[in-house]
Amino acid sequence: MRPFRPFLFLLTASLLATGACSKKTVSFNSKLDQVLAAGPVRDSLTTARDTTNAPSLDTKKVVLTKEQEKAAKEKQKVAQRTPKKKKNVFLGEKIKKSFTKSGPKGRNQVIETFYYLRTFQQPNDFAPARYYFDPKKRKIFKTTEELDPATAKVLHGPYKKMQGGKVVETGFFALGTRHLRWEKFNKDNILLSKNHYEMGFPRDAQVSFYANDKKRLKEVIPYAAGKIDGDYVSFLENGKREWEGQFENGKKIGEWTQYWGFRNTKDRRHYVYQYGESGYDPEVTEPVLIKEYNRNGVLVFEKDKLDKRDAVTDRPGSK
Template sequence: MPDLGLKVKQLKKRKDEFKEALREAKQKRMARTDYEGIGITRMFNKIGSGDRTIEEEFYVLKEYRKPSTFVRDFYWYDEQGNRVTNAVPKDREQSEILILHGPYKRYANGTLTDEGFYYLGAKDGRWEKYDQNFMLLDKSRWHRGFPADARIAYYDSSHTKIKEVIPVEYGKIRGTYMAFHENGRLAEEGKFENGVKIGRWTEYHPNTTRQFRRKLTQYARDQWEEGFEPYVISEWDEKGKMTYERPKEKTVVEEADDN
């Protein structure tokens, strides 16, 4: 007959070895000193208390590097506000801010809710969101600030000057579209819903100092709104002076006849 006691000991030994391997792997991850060859520093942040505690574990650049001018939102750690944010830095030099770079994890009351990576402040790699039972709610893939499946066109063969970013999700054009002038400034921005333009689209002049809008166009609220004719709301010149404004529709107010 097989020695059950020996089998139990062997299983326990394997379990202990597995736990030790996981612990060592975790320590190696925690000891990370760079991401994509760029030096990083590990940081923690805690907000709230009790069952409303939010904790974040993330990394920031050891030495400042300028985020890509083509990425609209970049994330950084606001030491004064004690938060990770993508708000435009105010009252401080951009070179002084702590830009996120590397792994990111967010915990709500001790439970992991979000995890992913940043590259020079832009979302990168695989991002996942979980509920309180650690069930996967959403996942997405990014490449340095843009959806991984996005179609990106360039002005140059070395792929340093982006011409346009066409958002693609599950094979369909969906999300925020962006076009750029050759000098790197934003040229046009708007949203697609299954290949259909929706909402307000904005075009910009290629000014290098202060950038002004060129045209604001209204499209249907969603892809299902039939018979909607897009129209121009406003237009501006290169100095920001309005040159056209669509007349507001007149409304006729009829007074009630009490007689």
């Protein structure tokens, strides 16, 4: 009688159990490569159904009613159509966009696009010039006087001027004053001038004061590329305006105003002179007096329209 071999018994039991779970039979004489070719052995634990009602790892789908599904789709469409509102802010101030049109329609029509402050702020008292938009008149104005909060929209933000569909001037405003870089072009898109400003004052301006404390401003001479170019202003020692005007290409252009200079009143104009329209034209050496005001700020002379200067005794040349 042959001795009992435990190893052979265990191997036989293992193979019988395998054969019960697999459709393919494996012979004792099979080699290792034949066993592997028979395919993987299935684990009964992976195929047995869970009878203990244990929670599954699979996510359950939420079933929506037709009305809920329709409402969700509609909400998604509205969210896609509605653009996000952009907050217009320039230098920390909220602004609003607007535009003006002037001149005849066609090639000569002028269109200006700009921004203004949503909340009114009075420009700096010493600013050479203040710019604002009048919504009723649909026009941009330049002044040196205090602005009326009820009618003036203080310019603040990018500015662009176009004529005949071509850009002729660009720049920025800050609290009613010219700021940063300003450029002018002709109709052939050739750059005519480029100036830099800091809250109304040309960046390269020559600024002088009456005292070392730099509180009483005396004169602002604008410079650009070595030439006088920009807004000029001078003040009396009492802080009131004396002269204001504009240079271009080293020449006086447009209207130049001289003030009475009374201490306890608002700046009152005295004389208004007219120079040439452009600094690139021949210089006007003798300006034309176009307006004159008396001490009370009443207009007493306007060229080709009005002349009531008989009572005025302090005109240039009078005795």
